[in-house]
Amino acid sequence: MERKPIKDDIEIILKRAVEEAVTAADSESLENWKTKYLGRKGEINGLFSRLSEFSAEERKDAGARINDLKNKLEGIYGERKEGMAEKRRSANLSFPGKSPSIGALHPVTIVTREMTAIFAEMGFGIASGPEIETDYYNFEALNIPAEHPSKDVWDTFYVSEKDKILLRTHTSPVQVRIMEKTSPPFRVVAVGKCFRKDDVDSTHSPVFHQMEGLMVDEGINFSHLKGVLTHFITRMFGDSVKVKFTPSFFPFTEPSAEVSMSCNICKGGGCSTCHKTGYIEVLGCGMVHPQVFRNVGYDAEKFTGFAFGMGIERLAIIKFGITDIRYFYQNDIRFIGQFS
Amino acid sequence: MRYSHKLIAQYIGGAVGKDELIGYLEMLGLNPSAIRKADGDAVFELETPANRGDLLSLTGVAREVLPFTTHSLKMPASGFKEKNSSLLPVKIEDKNDCYYYSCRIIKGIDPSAHPAWLKESMEKLGYRSSFSVVDISNYAMAETGQPLHIFDLDKIEGFVEVRRARKGEILTTLDGKKRELDAGVLVIADSKKAVALAGIMGGENSEVAAHTKNILIESAVFNPVVVRRGRRKLGLATEASARFERGIDAGCCKQGMARAAFLVSEICGGEAGPLSEEGIMDEQPPEIRLDGKKVDRLSGLEIEGAFIKNLLNKLNFDVKKRGSVYAVKPPPYRKDIREDVDVIEEVVKYRQYSEVPSEMPVASIKPTPSSAEVEAAEKIKDIAVRLGFTEVVNMGITSKENAALPGGPVPAEIENPLSANLGFLRTSLIPEMLEAAGFNVNREVKNLDIFELGRVYRKENSSYGEEWMLSFLSVNSGGFFSLKGKIHKLLEKSGIKDIDYASQPGIFSKEENLGVCCGGVETGNIFIVSEGIKGRYGLQKEDICGGEIRLEGVREKISFAGVFREQARYPSSRRDFSFVFPESLIWKKVEDLILSLELPVEKIECFDFYRGKNIPGSSISVSFSVIFRSSERTLGSEEVAGFTEKIINAVCSVLEGKLRGGSGDS
Structure with a gap:
C-alpha cells in the first residue's frame, strides 16, 4: 500500500488551519476551530494515530514534526483568543475589573500577631503549651487551692475530674511549664485557646484565646509592669489612650492589678461599651506570687517578676469595634475577610 | 452584695460624702457598679475579691476606706441584757466540720413590730422584706458579715447538734425544695430531725412564721471546705455559704450574734437567754516579717516608714518596727494576709497604683527564643x-x-x-x-x-x-x-x-x-x-x-530556608505524549520511570487524563508533556527525538501503555 508522506499532510493542515483561524470571527468559531484541529478527535490526534504505520526510524521524525505542528497551532489559538478578548474588553473600559478571590487570616490571628510583635520589640519570645491540662498546672502550681472560692472565676470543663484532667481555663499554666524548664532572666508570651464553662452571650464564649506574659529577673518591680503594659496598650491602641492600673486579685500575683484604658469608642465620654465609665477593662496582671516561684523551685527572695493575661477576642473587639464575641466562631467568611 | 452610701457611712465616725466614698472604692479596685439613686442615697454593688470575705459587710467596707480619712470605725450597738436563763444544749459531732457553734434563746417577742427603716434597708440591700426577725438576721449579716439563722424555738426538740446528714435523710429547705441528703452535707439537727443545712440554708420544719414568739438565734463558724462541698453538691449557693467559704473569724461570729440579739431586743422586745456555745476558735494570725526595703524594691516607689506604720495601724494590723524591718500581725478577719507581699500590696494599694511610675525595665538581653x-x-x-x-x-x-x-x-x-x-x-x-x-x-x-x-x-x-x-x-x-x-x-x-x-x-x-x-x-x-x-x-x-x-x-x-539555584541558560524542548493505560495506573510510576531513564528531563506535567468515550472500559487515556533541558547546551531536535523514543518504548513495555491512536482511535 502506498503511503502518503506525512510531511505533506502536515503542510496542508498548517496552511488550512492558519487561513481558518484568521477568518474565525468570534470566540465560538475559534473554539470550533480548536476542536477541529486540537481536540481529542482532531486532526492532530489523527496524525499521531498514524505514527504506528511507520518504522521506528520514520516514526521519530514524524513524531517531531507533528509535535511541532501542534505547538504552532496552539500558539495561533492563544494569540487569536487573546486578540478577541482584548477587542471585547477595549470596547468599554468603564466596566469593573473581575473580582479575584483572595485568602484572609482570621481576626484572632491578626490581633495575636500584632500583640506578639509589640512584645517581640521588647524582647519577649513566644511559647505555647497544652490545652488539655492537669489540675496541678492550671490551679495548684498557680497558688489556687482546691475548694477555694477563688477557683469559681474559672468555671472548668473536666475531661476526668477523678484524674484531675481538665481543659485549661487560662494560659497561665504555660507560665509554670516555662519556669520549670527555664532559669531567669527571661521574658516570654504564650498564646492559645482557653475553655470556660460560661454560658454563651455577646461577651462570653466557652472557648476563647488568651495571651499570657511573664518576665522574671532580679530587680523587676511594679513600675516595670506598668511601663511594659502601658507601652503595649498605647502601641496597640494609639498614644492618645489613657491607661489606668487599679488593685485586683489573682491568687498567682501579689500585688495584683487590673488595667483599663480610656474607651476608644466614646473617647472617655461614657458609652454602653464602657458602661458609661469612660474606661474599658483590658487585662489582669501583677507581680508573680512568691508561692508560684517556690512551686517551680526558684529563689523567691532573689527573683521577682511580673505576669499578665488578656483575652485576644476582647482586644480584637475593642480594636475593631466588633459587637458580639460569637462572630469569631461562626466563621462567616465575609466577617473574617474584613480585617486583612 | 449590695451596699449603699448611707448604710456604710453610719459606721464611719465622721462625714464621708457619696462621691468621696465612691472614689475611694474605685481606688481600691472594688469597681462600684450600677449606681442607683434611692431617696438621696446611692446603692451599688462591688466586685470583692474571692479572698476578702470581710468585705461582704457594711462595716467591712467602712473599715476598708478609713485609711483614706482621719475618721475611725463606729461599730453598731450590741449591748443588751439577758433576762432569762433558758438555754439549749449544743453538740458538735466533729470539730473539724464546725469550729464553733453558738445559739441564744429569746422568748416572748412581739412579731408585729417592724420599723420602716428596717424595711427600707432591706430594699436597698436587695432583699425582699419578710418577718421582722428574718429581716433582722439579714440586716445583722449585712452589717457584720456573719451569717445568722433564726429558728422557731418551739419547733426545735431537745437540743441542737451539728452533724453530717444521714444517708437518705430528707430536708425541705426554705426555698421550698425537698432535698435528699447524705454524709457529704453538714446539717443542724435537733434530737429528732435535721432542721437546717449548716452554713447554707434553713429548713421549713423550723422556719419562723408571722406569729412566732420564741426564737433561737444561731451564729457559728463552719469549715469553709465542708460548706463549699455541700453547696456544690446541692447546687445551692447562698449569701451565707459565700461568706462561710471565704472564712469567718471569731470576732465576726460574736459580733453577729450580739448585734442580732440586740436588734431583736430593741425592736421586738422579748427576754434573751444566755449564750449556749461549743467549740473554740483557735486563731493564730501569722507573724510576718516585712522588710521596708522590699516594699520599695517590689513597688518601684520610695515609701517612707511613717506611711507604712500609720497605714497598718489604721488597718488594725499589729506593727512593731525594728530599724527598717517590721513585725506585722494582721487582724483575724484579714485571712488574705499570709506573707510579706500581701502586706506590700496593702501599702501600694493605699499609696495608690497611680503613684507608681511607669518605667521600662533595665534587663539582660539574654534572648528568649520563640517556640x-x-x-x-x-x-x-x-x-x-x-x-x-x-x-x-x-x-x-x-x-x-x-x-x-x-x-x-x-x-x-x-x-x-x-x-x-x-x-x-x-x-x-x-x-x-x-x-x-x-x-x-x-x-x-x-x-x-x-x-x-x-x-x-x-x-x-x-x-x-x-x-x-x-x-x-x-x-x-x-x-x-x-x-x-x-x-x-x-x-x-x-x-x-x-x-x-x-x-x-x-x-x-x-x-x-x-x-x-x-x-x-x-x-x-x-x-x-x-x-x-x-x-x-x-x-x-x-x-x-x-x-x-x-x-x-x-x-x-519543616524548613523555610530558601536555596539559591542558577536559572537555566539554554532553551528547553517540550514534547507531548498521549497514552492509553490500564485504569489502575499510578501516575507516580510514569514519573519515576521517565526519571529513571536519566534523560535531561526538567519537568513532567500531566495535563489531561480521560476515561470514557472511545477509551476501552478498563483503560485510561493520559496526556502529559515532558520538558527537556540541558544545563550545558541547546538540545538538538534529533537528540530530543531520541529521548522521546526512549520514553515511548519504556512506557509501552514497563507500564503497558499504548501510544494513543493505535487501532480504533482516530
Missing part, C-alpha cells in the same frame, strides 16, 4: 493565605457525631459539658469546617476555600493526647486536583520533600481518598467528601473536597 512550633505554624498560615484560603477558627468542643468518627480515634469526652452538642473534643478539624461551610453556603457564599490550623485531641486508654492539625476544605472551588495541587505546593513551600500519595479508604470517603506520605511517614489525607457525609451537613448539592495534614508527622522536616 519553633509556633513560628512554623504562622508561616504555614501565610502560605495557605497566599494560595487563596481563608482561615477559620472553630471551638474544638463539639458534638459526639462530629468527634466520634467511624474509623477515627477515640474522642475525649467532657464530663460536665455546657450542652450535649458541646460535649466532646474534636478528633478532626473537618466536621466543624463542614459546619462552617454550611453556614456560608446558607448565606449564599457558595464558593469557599478555607483552612484551619488547630489542635485535635484523642483519648488513649486513660490518658489524653493532642496535636496540631492543618486542614483544608474546598467547596465548589476547582475540585479535587486543584486542592491536591495547592496542598502539595504548601508542603513543598514548607520545605517538605518526598511527598507520596496512595489511594486508601479514609474517614471522609472510602473510595475517593488519597493518603499523603511525607518521607515515608503517614501525614494525612486528601479526599472528595462522600455523599453521605455531605448530606449530614446539608451540603449534598455542593462539590466538596478536603485535606488534612498532621503537623506532628512532618515537624522535623
